[in-house]
Amino acid sequence: MNNRVNEIRKVIKALRVSMLEAEAIMRDQITRDQDCTFVAEELLKMRTVMAGLVREKEALGDPAPILVHVTSRPAPKPLFVRPVKRHPVPAQSIG
Secondary structure (H helix, E strand, C coil), X not given: CHHHHHHHHHHHHHHHHHHHHHHXXXXXXXXXXXXXXXXXXXXXXXXXXXXXXXXXXXXXXXXXXXXXXXXXXXXXXXXXXXXXXCCCCCCCCCC
């Protein structure tokens, strides 16, 4: 039983990291006004799997929460940055 609990805990940790990555992708898609339906559906599937794993873990007698420490990464830089529009200034005559 203890091995099964450890297996479930490892799967839950990996699933949580995947969920955080999916959420970040979804937020990025929303920011860019893109369709995020596929990622949202996958996230809901991950949540369903997570709920089942948590129920199984608790049924095996392990009520302790699982903490996941994810280091925050800086936001990725955009691949393309639009150049700033510059307006030419007429040359001043000397003299």
